[in-house]
Amino acid sequence: MPTLHCVFQSSDPESPTFKASKLNAASRIPSLMDTELSDLALSRKPSNKHVPVTEDELDLPGYKEPSSQNCLGRTRAFLQRHPWLMGWNHEDWWPCWIGLFLFFLVSVSVHYSIEGAHFQPWTSNPFDSLHTRPNLGLIVLAPLQGLLVFLAVYATGAKNWREFYKGFMVIYALSFLSKWLASQKNIKSASIGDSIWAILFGTLLRNIMTGGSTPSTSGTTPGAAAQSRPLPGWLKVAQQTELYIAISLVLLCIDVAVLRPLAPRALFVSWVDTPTLFIFVAIMGSAWLRIDLQTAIIMSGATFICGSSAAIALSSSLAAGSKADLPIAIISVFTIPSIIALPYIAKAIGISAQVAGAWFGGCIDSTGAVIAAAAIYGDPGNVAVETSAVVKMVQNVLIGPISVGVAVAWTHREQRRRRAMRSSVPEELTERDTTIDNNDSSDAVRGRLSRTESSLSSLKPIPYRTLLWQRFPKFVLGFIMTAVLFNTVVPLKDRPKVNSFSFMVGEWFSTMSFVSIGLGLQFHELRREARMLLKLTTLYAAAQLVDILSTFGLAYVAFELF
Template sequence: MGALLWLAMALYQPTYWQLLPIGYVVVFFVALISNMLASNAVLHSASLGASIWAIILGCLLRNLVGYLQKDKNQPIPPWLKIAQQTELYIAISLVLLCIDISELKPLAPRALFVSWIDTPSLFMVVAFIGWRWLDIDKQTSIIMSGATFICGSSAAIALGSALGATHKTDMPIAIISIFTIPSIIALPYIAKSLNFNPNVAGAWFGGCVDSTGAVIASASIYNDPQAISTAAVVKMIQNVLIGPLSVAMAWLWTQYELRQAHMDEQEHLHPNNHQDDTPVNNGHVDIPLDSIENGRKNNYTLTNNKTIKKQEKAYILLWKRFPKFVLGFIITAVLFNTVIPGGQDERTLVKNYCFYVSEYFSTLSFVSIGLGLKMGELKRNIRSLGKLCVLYLVAQLVDIVVTAVLAWLAFTKM
């Protein structure tokens, strides 16, 4: 795994890529300890998965390294920073999620009904609530909402990439990983108390528990093989939604940015149409920083009311924002369903192994998220953290209620 990652780094040569082996050994060792803790029988019964331990241990490592540095404000050392590849690890994890068409066929129509009906619409409604009423910036609100309604960290990274805001994914992922634990434990007991049959319960877990591993854990607590199978199928189909939804968001956000750029250009070309108290200096218009929404860089140089536009074509911008893992996911699915010889047992072995490696890369991504969490920064951003927690709780509550209704309709009335 480390050698292949180093090869990938060598191909596009980011800064300090030569130091990857040093940092990767440390990150992998933390992931190994996280998986060992998650496998402990007592801790496993409390639903403390590898993701939680990885975030906690990664955060402790980050703050320990910061404490040992002479300059407390110094960034993370290069040898560790280069191994903090959250987006890359999650992309690999997603590509390795093999979809077996033969398993999907029996439950596909009802699973589609449960996982695809509410997700796109409720995802945007809750995102709108986040930026309009909770005053969270648009990108973070979309990432948090999408991650809650689809599948946690995978959706967060995909949407962050589509929006050009991968740096805004760490806190939503950390919040979701921690708050998922009560859902994993509570939902199976609620399903039993409501007398849900195994298919309804499994579809409910698959539709509203955030990650694939957490879905299987929740279904295992329910303790019915049919519930586990249904939950896995519903989650797999919901995972597929990451691709088209990310592409759609990349296109919509590209159009939004181009429209905002055009509006800014018109405003600067015709300043007399607006109240203008912008200072003018020797024929140059100084544009105040607070006029740039969400830290977006100004793309205009204004001299004597003439605009030189530095703007990419829409299709180029879309390709840059396009989540490339979607292509890998499609290729893997095609290969898995066409070239693997033998019977169903061999396919199951291959799928289980791919899932195991996928989960390991997922754990590496959670370690990377922990490495991005510095206590001092968390204290400074405590208000924003509270708003994100409120948005998550609203989204999760809506998701739990709506998915329960859809699961009941799909597996009792259809």
């Protein structure tokens, strides 16, 4: 290691002082950077994309260019050499392809007067909810959704992709059961939606299949930490939480014609306080409640913007992995009191239907919950429903700019940390220590120095644009493209039906994502993370209270005074 000789007292490799100093530097640097490196490693989103064919590999004797007759082979090889042209083989882009393809099919179906499937409310006989002709479309929709997700799983090279169909059938069955139960009149009147049932069924299945925890095999120490039993591979491969929610977001159509009359006031209600409160609550959760910053940002965004969709978008921007699961579960459960209480409070204080609708749309998390609250309010002309839907639609648009802003800020933060950590390395190397550990051989020294080199190479700065593009949630582009196509290509008379049909298809993916979230929750892990659960619940309660009060003031000013 000639680059290290200059920083030690002796340049003689056999010198005891040289060995001791070299060993000390090698042992100190990894321990100094272990925490930071592990954070960086965990923050990186694992990629399942195929390794593209490089120019060097093309020159190898064993490589053969596909024949001119094999058009598919030539196309595949070309895309492998130039993966930036299309993201067909990367999980970040598949929500766009699936969402846009389904949007096209929905538009064609509406053109040919095909209606979307939906469960009718039922009282005592569950099969009453299926006695409608459009529900026959589920026979086509279910395998189509499974096929499209299978293509994404196959293209990204996911493990156990051959057994995907087994896991998807289970997840779809639980989603079907959740929607079926949620359509029961008494359950529906209590505002217990399909998301609650989906998380519950997924959690029960996970804990039944895995049977709790197993003792740690890393040692024989009594009371060693328990390890979670993993899901079977055939079910794990179908647990595509981010993919399902991202597809549902791409299918969320924004109708400019509906937004235009109320857009200025809806913007005032949705955009004035949301970014400020989002930043403030995220910082408060990190500084006051000692929640890690990524989870605090996800929790805050999910509370102030649009629930699970915002949580997944921010998780993608932060490369936070599964940190969105617990916030989504908390929001899904604790949204119910707001859905039930706010309409009665609005009636009690005597505010107008427009103010009430804007209030619901601005402070209740998900679109479905907003419509449910407005329906409970029940004004004769459905003014509250229309106003709440418009305000929520405008607020949903915030997903794009906020997720991009978070990606930019987090990328800057990571770059600063990398530069700071790398600049601190020479100072550690120049420290001298004359203590000799006679038990360490030269092989141990070389091993530790090798580890040091590996640590230093992992701190090599990544180009800013590259890192930002990796963090950018690609499905936001699909969301924007769907909105553009919806407002330019779809005929004006078909837009309400296309919007409703597309929302229905997206809700199926959303329900499957809630089942997947439930599959990631284990009772013994929740007990172990009870403190974190309490902190997140406290943060959500505080944020929701602030959101309710601030949104009420903005809604009153926008729709009552102007």
